[in-house]
Amino acid sequence: MSTDSDQSLEMSSSKDPITAAYYPELAKIINNDPTAIDRLEIECGMCQDKMSNPEDKTCSAIIFPCGHMYCPPCVKEYREYNRANGITHKCPLCRFDLKGRVCGCPDKETLFDPTQHQDEGLLDKLKDELSKDKSACAFCQLSMLVNGLRSIALYIHDPAPLIREGHMLRVRAVKRDDWDVRIESDCTEEIKLLPISPELMELFRIAGDSLAEAWDGPRAPGDDTSPFDFQLALCKSYPEDHDLLRHRRGQLEFFSIAKWHKCDIARSGRLSHARRDALELAEAFTSVEAFKKYRINVARQDWAMGLVFDHIDLEAEEMHLAFQRFRVEHPRLYGLAGLPLVGGVVLRGYRFSSDIARLVRRGREDAEGRFEE
Structure with a gap:
């Protein structure tokens, strides 16, 4: 044989x-x-x-x-x-x-x-x-980086004109020592490149440096070179039948209401929020558990952004009043969600749905439907 x-x-x-x-x-x-x-x-x-x-x-x-x-x-x-x-x-x-x-x-x-x-x-x-191997792959880590940075950029760039013109922001990251390691947050038609202000670049670097250190270890003392080249661009929005439109437009609407035009947050306040988000994004690259935790929070926020999109046909004042009422009447849900949810708005005016409550609390109620601590 x-x-x-x-x-x-x-x-x-x-x-x-x-x-x-x-x-x-x-x-x-x-x-x-x-x-x-x-x-x-x-x-x-x-x-x-x-x-x-x-x-x-x-x-x-x-x-x-x-x-x-x-x-x-x-x-x-x-x-x-x-x-x-x-x-x-x-x-x-x-x-x-x-x-x-x-x-x-x-x-x-x-x-x-x-x-x-x-x-x-x-x-x-x-x-x-x-x-x-129990770490996340490079693609998913880079995706988390650029999507998080796009959100951070909306603290600096007013979303109202983007909504009005049908545009959105795109972030690109390229590793300086390996140009094959690159990714964009979105792949729509570019309109023009936007300048990255020093304050925004500092926030980009906080997150980018953390990811680079997770990959390559600590940099040499005195080396202040950014491991990533970042690019910010104005791009066309996704078409109406695209899967990502619901999130991207919902995100713009949320920032417009909650961070800019209705809640009267001053520029210094927005910068403070942006720094907090940049530090949380940087923390996500420090361990497997931190990555998992951040990803869960992102999924929860993505769900909320989708709900905002579902209700953008409401009048702006209705949306604002509903948002404020939700924040006051449901502070525990507000805190649990990790952001001021506008998703409690349904149809006209304000109604907080018990279905949404169960979604946010992930089913954590007792037999009588009361929230468990």
């Missing part, structure tokens, strides 16, 4: 192209026949296209911890589809669970290295790292 190694030798002895897209099989072929490197025509496990490239001997092949290999465009599209639809990340062929991080994203695949000696223990190492 022939062994796997014998079969691998037979497979490569004919000088046929090597198309294997399962790493354990491919590694044995290469280790038994070094000339196989020159005959690689690896096919992506998803699109079935060849990943071979005369200019790139890596074949641009990405190895998942389960061993299946895919091309980068397919991996990117697959990730984005799963993320957008709340689907757990699994190998599309064998359904191996790739979720190993706090954020639920995979981050332990590796690029195929076409050397004449392949590490047949690579998969065990990848799986071990996957089981141990």
Whole structure:
């Protein structure tokens, strides 16, 4: 009976192209026949296209911890589809669970290295790292950074003109020592770049420096260089049928009511609130528990911003009066929500729904429907 190694030798002895897209099989072929490197025509496990490239001997092949290999465009599209639809990340062929991080994203695949000696223990190492890695992935951390900074920028930039003109703010962050590490809070059409004032840049740096330190460790003494380049831009809003419109417009409406035009918060007060938010964002990158806590608070705030959007057809004065009444009559809910919720406004005037109360309190009531401490 022939062994796997014998079969691998037979497979490569004919000088046929090597198309294997399962790493354990491919590694044995290469280790038994070094000339196989020159005959690689690896096919992506998803699109079935060849990943071979005369200019790139890596074949641009990405190895998942389960061993299946895919091309980068397919991996990117697959990730984005799963993320957008709340689907757990699994190998599309064998359904191996790739979720190993706090954020639920995979981050332990590796690029195929076409050397004449392949590490047949690579998969065990990848799986071990996957089981141990409990941090959030770089994409989710960067997303948290730029989305938090966009919110902070609304303390400085009046949201009323943005609402009136159908615009919004966009924040971009690029790591200075690795320009491939970049992200934008939104991907709509840019209208113009906006200057970042010194006071706002200071707040951006508070959060950005914290993330960079989490990645790279403390900077050298005396090094005051920002690890990120930040860009603030005025962009067009999302179309009416876009999933993000509800949150982005609700956020602008909330800041307009609660931080600018109705609550009479002075500029110094807004700056104080902005600094508080920047420090909370910076804290999120200091530990796994801090990241989880901040993410829960963001989810709660996102829910509230959506409720604001649902009621923007109310007259401004109605919204303001309802907001003030909610704050006075439900101080515990106000504190628990982490921000002054306008979501208690429904239809005309003011009505605080018990359904919303249960959502905010996450069902923490006693048998008689009273709030539990």
